[in-house]
Amino acid sequence: MENVEIAAVLEEVATLLEIKGANPFRIRAYQNAARSVEEHSTPLKKMVEDGAALTELPGIGKEIAAHITELVLEGRLTVLDELTAEIPSSLVELTRLPGVGAKKAKKLWEALGVETIEDLKTAAQAGKVAELDGFGEKSQQKILKGIEAYRRRQGRFKIADAEQHVEPLVAYLRQHRAVQRLEVAGSYRRRRETVGDIDLLAITTDPGPVMQRFTTYPEVRKVELAGDTKGTVVLRSGLQIDLRLLPPESCGAALQYFTGSKEHNVRLRKRAVTRGLRVSEYGVFQVTEDEAESADPFAGTMVAGREEADVYATLDLAWIPPELREDRGEIAAAERDALPDLITLDDLRGDLQMHSTWSDGKNSIEDMLDACVARGYDYFAITDHSKALAMTGGLDAQKLAAQWEEIDQIAARRSEIRVLKGMEVDILRDGRLDLEDEFLERLDVVLVSVHSLLDLPPAKQTARILAAIRHPEVNILAHPTGRQINRRDPMQFDLEEVLQCAAEHEVIVELNAHPDRLDLKDSHLIRAKELGLRVVISTDAHRIGDLDLMRYGVDQARRAWLTTGDVVNTFPLKRLLETLQKR
Ligand code: DGT
Ligand code: CA
Ligand code: CA
Ligand code: ZN
Numbered sequence: 157m158e159n160v161e162i163a164a165v166l167e168e169v170a171t172l173l174e175i176k177g178a179n180p181f182r183i184r185a186y187q188n189a190a191r192s193v194e195e196h197s198t199p200l201k202k203m204v205e206d207g208a209a210l211t212e213l214p215g216i217g218k219e220i221a222a223h224i225t226e227l228v229l230e231g232r233l234t235v236l237d238e239l240t241a242e243i244p245s246s247l248v249e250l251t252r253l254p255g256v257g258a259k260k261a262k263k264l265w266e267a268l269g270v271e272t273i274e275d276l277k278t279a280a281q282a283g284k285v286a287e288l289d290g291f292g293e294k295s296q297q298k299i300l301k302g303i304e305a306y307r308r309r310q311g312r313f314k315i316a317d318a319e320q321h322v323e324p325l326v327a328y329l330r331q332h333r334a335v336q337r338l339e340v341a342g343s344y345r346r347r348r349e350t351v352g353d354i355d356l357l358a359i360t361t362d363p364g365p366v367m368q369r370f371t372t373y374p375e376v377r378k379v380e381l382a383g384d385t386k387g388t389v390v391l392r393s394g395l396q397i398d399l400r401l402l403p404p405e406s407c408g409a410a411l412q413y414f415t416g417s418k419e420h421n422v423r424l425r426k427r428a429v430t431r432g433l434r435v436s437e438y439g440v441f442q443v444t445e446d447e448a449e450s451a452d453p454f455a456g457t458m459v460a461g462r463e464e465a466d467v468y469a470t471l472d473l474a475w476i477p478p479e480l481r482e483d484r485g486e487i488a489a490a491e492r493d494a495l496p497d498l499i500t501l502d503d504l505r506g507d508l509q510m511h512s513t514w515s516d517g518k519n520s521i522e523d524m525l526d527a528c529v530a531r532g533y534d535y536f537a538i539t540d541h542s543k544a545l546a547m548t549g550g551l552d553a554q555k556l557a558a559q560w561e562e563i564d565q566i567a568a569r570r571s572e573i574r575v576l577k578g579m580e581v582d583i584l585r586d587g588r589l590d591l592e593d594e595f596l597e598r599l600d601v602v603l604v605s606v607h608s609l610l611d612l613p614p615a616k617q618t619a620r621i622l623a624a625i626r627h628p629e630v631n632i633l634a635h636p637t638g639r640q641i642n643r644r645d646p647m648q649f650d651l652e653e654v655l656q657c658a659a660e661h662e663v664i665v666e667l668n669a670h671p672d673r674l675d676l677k678d679s680h681l682i683r684a685k686e687l688g689l690r691v692v693i694s695t696d697a698h699r700i701g702d703l704d705l706m707r708y709g710v711d712q713a714r715r716a717w718l719t720t721g722d723v724v725n726t727f728p729l730k731r732l733l734e735t736l737q738k739r
Contacts, residue, residue, distance in 0.1 A: 158418070159193050159200055162227060165236065166190035166220070171248045172239040174258035175265075188215035193224070197436055197453045202429075204228040208449055244271040254302040255295055263288060277303050305394075312350035313395055314641050316671035316708060321395050322354055325373060332369045334362040336404060341414035346478045347711035349641060349674045353396040355414045363401040370399050406438045408464035413437035419483035427471050427487065433459070440470045479714040484682070498714045501707050503726040506535040508601060509580065509634060509666065509694035510703070514559050515540035516548035518699040521559075521575070522566050527700040529573050535729050537578035537601045538563065542590035544582035545607055551579070553595050560598075574729055576600040580634055582607055587623025589630075596629040601736055603666070605634035610647050617649035625654070625663045631736050632692055633658060635668040635675040643672070651680065655687050662738050664690045664724055669709025670702070681716030690735070692724050 170186035192215040193200060203210060205228075210221035227233050239245075243265075250261040250273060264270040267288055268279050276299065279285050286296040313321075322340060330338050335358050339345075342355030360366050367387050371379045380388040380396075387399045402410045413421060414437065421435075428435040434443045438453045439461030447455040460466035465475040473490040477498055480486040489495045511517030512524055519527075521538055528536040540559070541550035551559065560577055567575050578601040582590040589596065589604060596602055604624045612620065625633055636654065637646035658665055665684050668675045673696070676684065681691060693709040695702050713723060720726040724735050 158422075159196055162200055162224060163190040163194035165227060165233060166193065166223075168245070168248050169223075169233070169236055169239065171251055171258060172236070172243055172245070175243055175247055175251075175262045176239065177262070185215075185217065185220065189220045192216060196451065198449050198451070199425075200224060201228050203449060206449070213451075246272045249273060250276060253299060253306055255298045256302070260290070263290070273303055273306070311642065312352050313393075314350055314671055315344065315347065315711075316705075318344060318351050318354065318395060321375070321391055321393050322397075325375070325391075325397065326356070328373060329356070329358060329366070329369065332366060334360050334365050336360055337407060339411055341411055342398075342416060345415045346417065346481055347715060349671075349677065349712065353398060356397060356399045357407075357410050357414055358399060358401050359404050359407045359410075360401055361403060366401055367399070400437070402437070404462065405458070406461050409435070409439040409461040409467055410437045411464045412467045415478050415481060417482050420481040420486070423483055423487055424471065427473075431471065433470065435467065435471075440467055477714065479711065480717065482715070484717075496717045496719050499710060499718050499720055499723055499726065501710045503720050503723070504533070504693065504706060504710070505728065506533045506537075506725050506732070507531075507695055507697070507703060507706065508537045508576070508578065508632065508692050508725055509539050509603060509668070510536065510697040511540050511548075511580075512538055514538075514555070515545070515550055516698060521562060522570075523700060524697070524703075525566060525570060525573060525575060527703050529570075531703060533573060535574040535576060535732065537576035539578035539580045539601070539603050542579060542581045544584060544590040550582070550590075553592055556591070556595060578603060580605055583620060583624040585609055585612075585620065587620040589624060589627055593629065596627075599629070600733075601631050602629050603632040603634040604630050606638055606647065610638050610644075612647075614648040614650065617647055618653055621649060621654050622657050625658050625661055628661075628738065630661075630663055631738070632664045632666055632694075634666045634694070635673055635696070636665055637675050637677075637680070639675055639677075640672050641674065646675075652683070655680075655684055655689060658684075659687045659689050664692050664735075667691050667693045667709050667713055669693055669695045669705050669707075669712075671705060671708045674708065674712050678712055678715040681713065681718060685716065685718065685722055690724050691718060691722050694725070 166186050167190040170183050173183045192213050196213055204225050210216050210224055211218060223233055223235060247261045247265055250256055251258055264276060268284055270276045270279055280296050280300050285291050285299060286293045326338060326340060329335055337359040339357045340354065341357050343351045344354055358366050363384055367382055370387050371382050371389060375391045376389045377392045378390040380390065385401050388396065390396050400410060400414060425435050432442060434441045434448055434456060436453055439458045441456035442459050443456035460470045468475050473487065474493055474495055476486050476490050476495065507528060510524055512519060512521045541548045543550045543552040563575050563577055577599050579591060579599055580603045583604050583606050584590055624630060639646035665676055667681060684691060693713055695705045697703045724732055727735060
């Protein structure tokens with residue numbers, strides 16, 4: 157159990173006591189203890205295990221020390237259990253809404269039976285909140301607005317959306333003379349598909365003016381915290397930004413620590429302890445037993461801190477690419493010097509899914525060709541929709557044949573790149589394909605995908621997809637789960653069975669690089685690789701600019717440990733064509 161988790165439990169007890177109407181001194185004691193625990197740099201869990209006196213910490217008396225010990229050793233807390241037997245613990249969340257304190261939460265619960273945010277929304281929409289003593293129409297509206305904003309905050313930003321806000325902020329901060337270095341850490345640096353918040357790191361010997369510049373950034377809507385070493389703001393977009401200020405000698409250690417993931421860091425720290433080292437955001441320190449428990453984060457002898465690679469090196473590990481830092485075996489691999497040689501954007505030689513004006517794309521085939529040449533590709537595939545997608549102007553066999561004539565003409569003039577004839581063929585309800593076999597046979601690359609009836613019963617959906625990928629002409633299963641991040645859940649079907657069948661029939665699975673899709677996602681790709689499947693990273697471009705989305709796909713591929721050998725569009729043309737020529 158981490159210090160932050162202990163602090164959160166103490167905070168929860170404080171809020172429940174407040175709702176209950178307990179003695180204010182008692183409430184304050186829990187709040188102070190929570191803050192003290194959160195700020196303490198040694199894990200309290202370790203202190204408990206070593207029998208150290210928790211009462212040495214500021215704000216921690218005998219009673220709360222006993223609670224922390226119980227929490228660490230038992231994983232539960234009697235006083236919390238007693239409180240939640242009386243008061244629903246979901247009321248704590250209610251108090252995070254603007255205008256709802258402990259007293260009001262209690263009133264809403266007692267008078268209207270409101271226990272959750274959802275209950276509160278229903279009651280407010282029915283006008284019941286306005287009727288309560290001490291609320292009124294105005295505060296009812298405020299609550300409804302607050303719920304909306306809270307929900308939005310809970311939501312995670314897609315990485316591409318976050319970039320829109322992060323890049324200008326980073327540029328703005330780097331302009332400041334006191335900023336020696338500025339890096340983005342957290343899930344953003346690990347290139348997760350969505351981010352909860354942004355963790356910035358500024359290296360400076362003059363923190364005051366840097367914090368000042370941060371909090372006065374024009375896009376800031378709210379300053380949550382502006383301390384000496386840490387600041388938090390919420391931008392107008394709703395994106396929360398944490399900024400930490402550190403001295404140059406801690407730069408690498410801070411970058412390591414705040415990049416996470418938390419699970420990765422926990423494993424790393426365990427490794428450090430067995431070597432008599434203490435790893436924190438300030439550095440790696442050789443410590444005696446006493447120093448290991450010291451409240452001074454610089455206790456002991458500093459053995460690393462300035463460079464991130466040194467943090468790993470002092471733990472006898474190779475530097476680990478951020479995308480791998482999810483505690484999925486990367487530390488064991490780094491120990492054996494067996495980290496994968498991850499794919500990079502430069503490794504890609506082509507793009508195998510894009511649309512043109514023949515269906516719903518915005519650019520002509522030749523425009524797309526120019527754009528692919530500009531990106532240094534050796535080949536690309538035009539893969540317009542088939543006729544079942546009527547709204548996209550999907551092509552029937554006759555139109556497809558006409559498209560081939562155009563492709564042949566262009567190819568005759570433009571030998572600098574190879575245009576592959578492809579199609580994104582719809583998988584019909586019963587698993588048949590939306591194009592006749594004699595045309596499928598003549599395509600260079602056949603993609604199949606589900607665009608309709610995404611909510612078939614799982615067994616039917618699975619059978620439908622299996623039937624399609626068993627077709628001997630099929631090369632690629634495009635955007636296999638159909639999800640759209642933060643918008644549409646993946647289809648319900650047996651992905652494992654589909655992956656196994658794809659492996660058996662030499663069907664390549666797509667990693668759709670569009671940041672709204674990223675489908676398959678990292679964990680699925682890891683499984684695909686285990687099953688010996690090949691992957692293709694494609695942009696699904698509908699206009700020239702979309703071709704640049706490739707990098708999001710590469711990020712996701714790196715998170716899945718993929719190398720060039722796993723990804724077919726890193727292959728030279730000849731090898732790619734052989735791979736597409738099944739059987
Ligand atoms: P997010 O923001 O939900 O997308 O995910 P992260 O990974 O960016 O998480 P965040 O912002 O809460 O924290 C940033 C990094 O700081 C995290 O990846 C690792 C580090 N960190 C935060 N809390 C703890 C902690 O309690 N223990 C350890 N070891 N590291 C932590
Ligand atoms: Ca974060
Ligand atoms: Ca954060
Ligand atoms: Zn599609």
